[in-house]
Amino acid sequence: MSERVRRRDPHAAVKRDVLVRYLDAWIAGALRSHRHATYVECGEFVADAFGVFExxxxxxxxxxxxxxxxGREPGDPPEGLPVRVVADPADLTVDGPMLANLDGLDVWPPVRGKSHEVMFTARSGDYGERLRAAGLAYRVAVELVADDGETELLVFGTGDSGHLATFKNELWSVDEFAGIRYRDPHDTEGTLVDISLTPQLLPLRRTLLAELTRRGPCPVADLRRHTLLETIYRPEDTIGALHAAAVAGEITREPAKGRLTPRTIVGPAGAHSAH
Structure with a gap:
């Protein structure tokens, strides 16, 4: 895609890149399984999905x-890939694992259980009940914020925490498209973060300090889990955020020296806030 098109619709460019990267990982996993698996495209990325299958x-x-x-013609699918077309997602029947890219919440195919996953854009936080009802216990929502302030909420839901971790890896691996930054909807300060393999960790640091204040001392492993399930960050980002907090004297740790490991016990040092 030309740079001119990317600049005109930076949200679409980022969503496309995230989808293509995750679909690549999803297909590789599906091919290792003997179960029937289906990819459902309800949006504008049919050609991009074909490119991944190829x-x-x-x-x-x-x-x-x-x-x-x-709801659209298939075009020219890759050889060896069976393609079905349905006018209404309510008429869709799927056996086995499914990944669906939805064109908003108005297009919602039958999604049930751990083996089904969805990616979609929402205008607000009204997606939670739909995901819970579908049995998608693990989810992440990230705000895509353009330079002009226009924001879209990208949501991914799955029943597999390992797939959530994979999706987050792809989320931070996309190219750094000009004009889009990420924001965690749960970040109390609303900090904008550049897309990067080594992102700014201040929002995560604040979140972890708040969690430690709430729950008291705990193993780093518990905070890695919290990072995975409750933030836009990856579990491995937890160590960097905690290290910065330790250097600033915002947390205690046991043992007091050495590398932070999943077994290290950390706790709040007092009523501190990240600056």
């Missing part, structure tokens, strides 16, 4: 993978 062209024939396109 990377696995030598393995598609005879595989248990297929693709469903909602």
């Amino acid at each position: 990377e696995f062209a030598d393995r598609l024939a005879g595989s248990h993978l297929d693709m469903v396109i909602v």
Whole structure:
């Protein structure tokens, strides 16, 4: 895609890159399984999805993978990939694992249980009940904020915490498109963070200090889990945020020296806040 198009719609560029990267990982996992798996495209990224499937062209024939396109013509799918077209996602039947890219909450296929996953854009935080009802216990929402202040909320829901970790890895691995930064909806300060493999960790540091104040001393492993489930960050980002907090005297640790490990016990040092 040309830079001119990217500048015109930076939200779409980032969403496309996140989807393509995660779909690549999802297809690789599906091909290792003997279960039938389906990718459902309800939005504008049909051609991009075809491009990802084409990377696995030598393995598609005879595989248990297929693709469903909602509400539009399929174009020219990769050889060996069965493609179905449905006008209404309510008519969709899926056996086995499913990944769906939705065009908003108005397009919602039958999603139930641990093996189904969705990615979609929401205008507000009205997605939680829908995800819970679908059995998608693990989710992340990240605000994509353009230079002009326009914001879209990108949401991913899954029943597998390992897949949530994979999605977050891809979220931070996308190219640094000009004009888009991330913001954690739960960050009390609303800090904008550049897309980077080594992102600014101040919002995470604040979140972890608040969690330690709430729960008291605990192993670093518990805070890694909190980072995965309750923030836009990756579990491995926890160490960097805690290290900065320790240097600033905002937390205690046991043992007092050495590397922070999952077994290290950390706790709040007092009523401090990150600056």
